Amino acid sequence: MVNQLRTRAAALAPELSALRRHLHANPELSFKETQTAAFVTKKLEAMGLRPYAVAGTGVVALIEGQPGGPVVALRADMDALPITELSDVPYKSQNPGVMHACGHDVHTTCLLGAAQLLTEVKDQFKGTVKLIFQPGEELLPGGASLMIKDGVLENPAPTEVIGQHVFPRLPVGQIGLRPGRYMASTDELYLRIKGKGGHGAMPELNLDPVLVAAHLIVAAQQIVSRRANPKMPSVLSFGKVIANGATNVIPDEVYIEGTFRTLDETWRDEAHQHLRQLCEGLAASMGAVCELEIRRGYPCLDNNPAVTARVRAAAEAYLGAENVIELDQWLAAEDFAYFSQAAPACFYRLGTRAVDGRFAASVHTPIFDIDEQALSVGAGLMAWLTLQELN
Template identity: 40%
Template sequence: MNRVLSPEPEVDPTGEAAVEAALLGVVPELPGRLPDALREELVAFRRDLHMHPELGNQEFRTTAAIKARLEQAGLRPRTLPMGTGLICDIHPGLAERWDGVRPMLALRADIDALPIPDTKSVPYRSTVPDRAHACGHDVHTTVVLGAGLVLADLARAGHLTRSVRLLFQPAEEVLPGGATDAIDGGALDGVGRIMAVHCDPRVDAGRIGLRPGPITSACDRVEVALTGPGGHTARPHLTTDLVTAAAKLVTEVPALLSRRVDARAGMALTWGRIESGHACNVVPQRAELSGTLRCLDIAAWRDAPDLVHAAIDETATLHRAKSEITYVRGVPPVVNETGTTELLRTAMTARRGTPTVEDTEQSLGGEDFSWYLEHVPGAMARLGVRAPEDRHPRDLHQGDFDVDESAITVGVELFTAAALLDPPAPA
């Protein structure tokens, strides 16, 4: 039997009718569309950030620019205790204070750049040598700023029924990530749910990718120093052959881990640096290795330091080398809470229809948004930034990374719809 949906004379943008309509693929008349003037302003803001990238915990200009625009909108942003990054609360009716009872919805953006050169030929190319927004953090920042400006207008008009916190976080690219400092600085105080987007160059602009459960990987840093007495390459049997020991560590430790951890955990140790020796006929006294350990399963990640230490020690001892291991905890996997993931799906469907949401895979990339999810439920969506006609394979953390800037509008409208469709819990 065909079901006919009769148009409603009025749709409550925060009520059950809007949610039901969104789930059915019907686009309700939600407020919060971006005016053309604001859309153009946000593109210009993003390009300004792109031209002036700042590394983690050095984002002073970026913080000042965000703060000035929010204050211009009549809001009261507060710089985080670390000196960069900030939070800004928007309450129904633009009340000056949170009611202290009903938890807030937080929208998080990371604001730092990467220490790599910008190789693009565009007018908004980075003006800072060997610095670039090659991971899309300038877009994330602009999306949350734009959502804040729209939500402030909706609050004035009486459409916003829950408090929303804008969270601009520094140092996402610096292990273990600036999220832990932000949390210590009170970023989650009063927050009951948190959301974020991350640019994805494999997804077309105008679309988002969602996945309940793990969507990123854990990522830790492993550094190893091997030492021995050194000697002549003519008599390696009389000394510790550190070059061979280092080479064995490179190949055998990942192999050992693959046999000591359930393969479904997706644990992978990949070396990125190995250094040893200065002369072809001298067995060196020191060798250094460093790499990253990534893991898809949060339980296996918690056991990883002990497993890695044991595998390295065993291999080094076999080759008569002494090992000094530095294991730096990075971030756990981002594990999307199902309810928040479905809220993002509902919000995107309400704004742009069912076909604009696609399922996405779990990646081996790390993201410190995961630290927030250790405290409150939340989810991260992949924000499509690929121009539909562009089929050249691109990736993050590359000097030529760029985005289709229509993605900014998509991100802003996704967040504003989510804020409207997620009514606060009763006091």
């Protein structure tokens, strides 16, 4: 059956390309995917399915095989990023300042393709396939958490959840995966350091929040370098600092934004407390005030070892063992993590770079694009993995 599925997936390539190009040209921001959801709904209805809305712009549909058997959920995200596309391609974004720079158009296309392939053979498997087209992966609190809250993992409850994501570091025809802890939790940090501004030539009359901010940014790194277990990956980064003074003006306050990421939920909570104590205590010791807001983001993404082992074996049968790569841990974050916390799950990476080296630009850049041969690979593989899990 594997050869038949490969052949059928390859035959879908022109249709998949058209689907992806339509989605790429019409991107929508997180939780605003109304036209995308309508497009997905129309395509699912054309397959004879009965899609329904979950969590606003989320779309869910069931492919029901023979009675009995497990329930395998397949997830794709649909939202785009606030990035202006720079590539001059026929399918370039038609929405100014919005771009599918993270490949969610690819994910949605591959899941639609997998749905088509699975619908065609639904009389040959037992169980149910739950198709989850998710909004808002790029924006807290994450569409996955809202869909779960709205009951997407109920009626029927999936026995496992599988998701895939583009990966330009790998060429078309390869995938990457990793059992266990794979991706990090992510928290947003917002700090406001309040002092007393004034003339830069009279610092004795002021309380310089810039100096306090400089000490704090350096001192905060000891949370990672000295408080964290050296074997536990952690990242504390500050990417935005606003001290709106001048060459001879000390401002009243400094505003800082950053992120904290790790692969352990217990240490995550401890680090929050350490950071809060450091910010408040260091600022107070220098006569200033530091207000810290921690916006808790996505949890750690854990790939269930048993499910991931089965996915690896099935992928090796479909792609060849040499094309299934073991990935390192990665401190980027993904709200698929919510699914991985709620059910046995596997999240793997789909190679999208051309074999000749084209399409190697990273995600979240204005020139990101893919070798569209990845579409039939992604759709066929997802269908194959599902059939193996069902059977």
